Amino acid sequence: MIKSFFKITVLVFFLKGFPLWSQNCDFILSGTVKDLHDGSPIYGAIIRIEGTDSFAQTQENGTYVLKALCAGSVVFLIEYAECNSIRKKVSINSNTTLNFELEHHINALEEIIISDNRLKGLNGNAKESRLNADQISRFSNQSLADALTTLAGVSSLKTGNSIAKPMIHGMYGSRVGIIANGIRLRDQEWGPDHAPNIDLNAFQSVQLVKGATALKYGGDTPGGIIVLSPHRLILRDSLFGQTIMNAATNGWGGSITSKLMKTSSNGYYINGQLTAKRFGDLSSPQYVLSNTGMKEMNISFKLGRSKISKGWELNYSRFQNETGILRSAHIGNIQDLLRALKEDKPLRIEPFTYRINAPKQQGLHQNIHLIYFNQFNDKLKWKWDYNYQVNTRKEFDIRRGVPLDVPAIDLKLQTHSVLGSLQWKKGFNWEMEWGINAMLQDNYSDPNTGVKRLIPDYIKTQLGSYLVGSYKPSNSFHWDWGVRLDRVGWDVQKYYNVSDWKSRNYNTIFPQFEVNNIGNQILVNPALNFLNFAAQTGISIELSEQFNTSFSYVLSQRSPNASELFSDGLHHSLATIEFGSLTLDKESSNKFLFSLTKTQGKLKGAIEPYFSKINNYIFIAPKALQQTIRGAFPVWQYEATDALVWGVDTVLGFDFTDQLNFDINASYTHAQDMKNELPIINIPPFNSSQSIQYSSPKKRFDIKVMHHFTATQNRFPDLNFNVTTLQEDGLIEQEVDVSTPPSAYQKLDVFFSLYLGNIEKSKTSLRFMFYNITQSKYRDYLNRMRFYADEIGRNVQVQFVFSY
Amino acid sequence: MDNTIISYTKNTLLFLFLISVSSCSKDTPEVVNEEELITTVVLNFSTQGEPDQTVRWETEAANSAEIILKANAEYDVQITFLDESDPNDIENINEEIIEEADEHQVFYEFSGVSVTYGQGSSDALDSNQNPVYINSIWNTNAANSGIVRVFLIHEPTTKSATTRDGFGGETDVSVDIPIRIIEE
Numbered sequence: 001m002i003k004s005f006f007k008i009t010v011l012v013f014f015l016k017g018f019p020l021w022s023q024n025c026d027f028i029l030s031g032t033v034k035d036l037h038d039g040s041p042i043y044g045a046i047i048r049i050e051g052t053d054s055f056a057q058t059q060e061n062g063t064y065v066l067k068a069l070c071a072g073s074v075v076f077l078i079e080y081a082e083c084n085s086i087r088k089k090v091s092i093n094s095n096t097t098l099n100f101e102l103e104h105h106i107n108a109l110e111e112i113i114i115s116d117n118r119l120k121g122l123n124g125n126a127k128e129s130r131l132n133a134d135q136i137s138r139f140s141n142q143s144l145a146d147a148l149t150t151l152a153g154v155s156s157l158k159t160g161n162s163i164a165k166p167m168i169h170g171m172y173g174s175r176v177g178i179i180a181n182g183i184r185l186r187d188q189e190w191g192p193d194h195a196p197n198i199d200l201n202a203f204q205s206v207q208l209v210k211g212a213t214a215l216k217y218g219g220d221t222p223g224g225i226i227v228l229s230p231h232r233l234i235l236r237d238s239l240f241g242q243t244i245m246n247a248a249t250n251g252w253g254g255s256i257t258s259k260l261m262k263t264s265s266n267g268y269y270i271n272g273q274l275t276a277k278r279f280g281d282l283s284s285p286q287y288v289l290s291n292t293g294m295k296e297m298n299i300s301f302k303l304g305r306s307k308i309s310k311g312w313e314l315n316y317s318r319f320q321n322e323t324g325i326l327r328s329a330h331i332g333n334i335q336d337l338l339r340a341l342k343e344d345k346p347l348r349i350e351p352f353t354y355r356i357n358a359p360k361q362q363g364l365h366q367n368i369h370l371i372y373f374n375q376f377n378d379k380l381k382w383k384w385d386y387n388y389q390v391n392t393r394k395e396f397d398i399r400r401g402v403p404l405d406v407p408a409i410d411l412k413l414q415t416h417s418v419l420g421s422l423q424w425k426k427g428f429n430w431e432m433e434w435g436i437n438a439m440l441q442d443n444y445s446d447p448n449t450g451v452k453r454l455i456p457d458y459i460k461t462q463l464g465s466y467l468v469g470s471y472k473p474s475n476s477f478h479w480d481w482g483v484r485l486d487r488v489g490w491d492v493q494k495y496y497n498v499s500d501w502k503s504r505n506y507n508t509i510f511p512q513f514e515v516n517n518i519g520n521q522i523l524v525n526p527a528l529n530f531l532n533f534a535a536q537t538g539i540s541i542e543l544s545e546q547f548n549t550s551f552s553y554v555l556s557q558r559s560p561n562a563s564e565l566f567s568d569g570l571h572h573s574l575a576t577i578e579f580g581s582l583t584l585d586k587e588s589s590n591k592f593l594f595s596l597t598k599t600q601g602k603l604k605g606a607i608e609p610y611f612s613k614i615n616n617y618i619f620i621a622p623k624a625l626q627q628t629i630r631g632a633f634p635v636w637q638y639e640a641t642d643a644l645v646w647g648v649d650t651v652l653g654f655d656f657t658d659q660l661n662f663d664i665n666a667s668y669t670h671a672q673d674m675k676n677e678l679p680i681i682n683i684p685p686f687n688s689s690q691s692i693q694y695s696s697p698k699k700r701f702d703i704k705v706m707h708h709f710t711a712t713q714n715r716f717p718d719l720n721f722n723v724t725t726l727q728e729d730g731l732i733e734q735e736v737d738v739s740t741p742p743s744a745y746q747k748l749d750v751f752f753s754l755y756l757g758n759i760e761k762s763k764t765s766l767r768f769m770f771y772n773i774t775q776s777k778y779r780d781y782l783n784r785m786r787f788y789a790d791e792i793g794r795n796v797q798v799q800f801v802f803s804y
Numbered sequence: 805m806d807n808t809i810i811s812y813t814k815n816t817l818l819f820l821f822l823i824s825v826s827s828c829s830k831d832t833p834e835v836v837n838e839e840e841l842i843t844t845v846v847l848n849f850s851t852q853g854e855p856d857q858t859v860r861w862e863t864e865a866a867n868s869a870e871i872i873l874k875a876n877a878e879y880d881v882q883i884t885f886l887d888e889s890d891p892n893d894i895e896n897i898n899e900e901i902i903e904e905a906d907e908h909q910v911f912y913e914f915s916g917v918s919v920t921y922g923q924g925s926s927d928a929l930d931s932n933q934n935p936v937y938i939n940s941i942w943n944t945n946a947a948n949s950g951i952v953r954v955f956l957i958h959e960p961t962t963k964s965a966t967t968r969d970g971f972g973g974e975t976d977v978s979v980d981i982p983i984r985i986i987e988e
Contacts, residue, residue, distance in 0.1 A: 335968070447837075521835055523833075
């Protein structure tokens with residue numbers, strides 16, 4: 001009796017704020033609350049109506065329902081312990097759905113870059129600039145670049161199918177930064193055929209920041225940055241994990257990835273992750289792509305303790321892979337290249353095998369990362385990161401008279417870096433962060449390869465300091481800014497052929513670098529220094545409940561990379577001799593980005609035009625022919641020009657019903673070398689992907705049909721050269737066409753996902769994915785193997801995701 | 805708050821100091837001895853009743869002297885590939901080619917002159933008894949002048965082709981040597 005009296009009292013207490021007697025007070029407000037960064041549902045967030053007692057709390061799947069609301073204008077407050085609260089004014093005159101995304105508070109252990117507000121601001125509808133855990137799992141057996149190409153404005157520069165580099169607005173390599181778990185990835189990023197040494201499966205979310213630089217990590221990425229974040233930390237006793245298994249018909253291989261995390265309410269947490277992948281030769285629609293198998297094995301481990309205001313973390317990760325390169329792409333001279341171009345299929349097609357022979361690449365990347373942070377009070381926090389990365393890269397060529405296990409390129413790059421930062425905030429409006437970043441990098445090129453070093457031994461140092469801040473007086477206005485200064489120093493030891501050193505006039509420009517002559521080679525010790533300045537500012541404004549707009553400006557300066565300065569050698573896949581240039585200066589980019597986003601209603605979308613002017617843009621161009629014992633070789637040399645790059649990225653989504661929706665992503669990039677008045681090479685042509693998706697009412701299954709279209713790139717520089725071939729009556733010149741891009745193509749993918757078990761609690765799902773279902777035969781302009789073979793044909797993949 | 809900033813700055817400077825101490829300069833790198841390099845192609849012609857004739861194609865000069873042969877004659881031709889990058893240690897690459905006969909093929913392409921060639925008496929054979937043409941017999945026809953392109957092909961897709969394209973594989977050597985066939 002007493003018990004039920006208590007119940008009624010509580011009920012009355014809760015309902016007293018609700019004017020139940022009013023006729024217009026039967027509206028329902030419902031929706032979901034999700035994490036801004038990884039899209040995961042937030043459990044236990046409180047949605048309050050300001051000035052009343054009525055509230056609701058989100059369920060495990062992030063949903064909430066507020067009933068019996070009156071018509072009129074109300075102010076909502078959404079609160080969650082670890083997150084910044086959101087205040088939102090809503091006028092209610094019907095049953096309404098409102099979804100919220102909460103941003104984590106700066107004091108959560110998870111790495112938050114201070115510009116996160118801007119991330120949301122810049123890309124208002126964060127949908128198009130972020131991959132969540134579910135989307136990452138779909139790409140579990142593919143690469144980071146493959147996953148990112150689903151976002152507008154991102155392409156991938158490939159060498160075959162397994163080696164893919166993300167390209168943002170036509171820029172890649174040293175112009176795009178990859179930030180994993182709060183640290184910049186340091187591998188041999190300069191090579192167009194070097195895929196980032198990172199396992200996508202170790203992360204929970206991937207964010208793309210186009211153009212804008214997160215100055216905390218460097219001011220030298222005019223293309224943009226890719227931020228990979230680990231699982232959000234939950235400070236309660238729990239043990240959870242996920243296993244993803246894949247099997248695919250193209251390459252007859254698969255992958256397995258498994259992760260397990262244990263957290264505890266006293267702040268300790270431990271996390272382990274493992275990925276293994278194995279594929280044999282892939283197939284184009286008509287033939288086997290011989291020697292395109294791959295294997296990969298990654299492991300990562302994390303241990304830490306967070307007491308909200310204070311904490312530490314230790315991270316270790318190891319990434320190891322071996323990737324075969326299409327056998328037919330290894331050529332000896334340009335006559336061999338001409339022969340390959342004339343054929344419409346590779347010159348060597350062998351039966352399917354799992355064996356990976358030369359030419360191939362082996363990579364091993366290890367990373368140790370230590371974090372310590374301490375928050376003194378509400379306003380001030382300092383944080384330390386120390387990080388050591390070792391990257392070894394071996395490339396094996398087809399060779400004569402050399403044992404098979406001797407690589408032609410053998411590089412070991414070790415990087416130490418320290419990042420110290422001090423974060424300060426005043427109320428909810430002002431935030432600032434100051435930091436110092438020091439880096440020491442040591443590259444060693446093993447002489448036992450028996451091949452002239454492509455990249456010399458060097459020590460590179462970098463010392464930088466940044467100051468970034470943001471001002472957010474309300475939810476509808478946001479301003480951020482930042483500056484950074486870096487000093488980059490190179491201490492290099494390199495052997496040049498005396499003839500090359502002299503023919504480039506280095507003996508008169510840099511006599512101070514000369515050390516001594518050894519036969520026909522000269523040892524030089526170049527010491528080069530660069531001072532780079534970077535700055536950015538941006539505003540984002542909520543124009544109305546439906547529309548957001550933002551504008552930003554980024555100045556970035558990048559000093560030339562190891563390849564641009566020192567590269568010296570023969571590339572077997574294109575029969576070119578590549579030379580760096582010691583006289584290069586830093587590259588400066590001024591980039592303007594604008595976006596207009598519609599976030600509500602049946603039609604959602606964003607349009608993002610951008611414009612950038614790059615002074616001293618470094619690129620490689622053919623210079624001359626060099627006579628060798630294998631015939632004449634085109635010599636390519638790095639040089640600088642001024643470039644103009646502009647383009648538009650567009651994302652549109654239309655919800656026909658709650659179950660059926662249509663999405664389209666499209667982007668166009670235009671890049672011009674202004675000095676030479678020529679288009680810039682390797683710029684993605686217009687491309688779009690459109691999909692239609694149906695989800696069953698209770699989300700037991702969904703089906704998605706996706707169509708990709710890539711236009712022909714009509715803007716390309718003519719870099720063709722001639723080769724002399726011998727005919728009955730003498731030598732004749734024949735043109736080697738390495739410039740003309742391949743034709744436009746289309747392809748169709750179909751995805752079918754089945755959600756099993758209790759959907760609310762666990763996310764067990766079974767997916768069937770059909771890539772290139774129509775066996776479309778095509779070649780892609782951004783694939784360096786396009787001279788030799790078609791892209792891969794149909795692939796049927798079965799994926800099982802099991803969460804526990 | 806001032807104290808925290810001071811201690812923070814101290815720590816920062818300490819770390820930077822440690823980093824700069826560890827950045828001692830590197831050892832002088834070893835000079836790379838380029839392996840599998842071919843710098844020189846030597847062709848030696850002999851026929852009865854005449855002194856031997858030798859022409860050399862060298863990378864440094866990127867050309868060679870002219871081959872002068874008599875019309876309607878038979879020559880024994882010996883080809884030698886050398887690595888002369890180190891004058892004190894000249895390497896004869898023929899040994900490797902003969903050892904890996906299955907992976908190598910010498911091929912001659914003629915333009916402007918009519919010459920046929922076949923297996924020489926001391927030629928190397930691969931495991932399928934195909935001649936590598938390290939040693940070959942050339943039969944000249946009418947007088948004329950032109951070019952012979954000398955190929956060393958690595959991992960040819962077939963060993964019994966009649967054109968360079970037919971052999972496939974990668975070109976390790978491709979040099980043009982002027983040739984003149986004169987009346988007896």
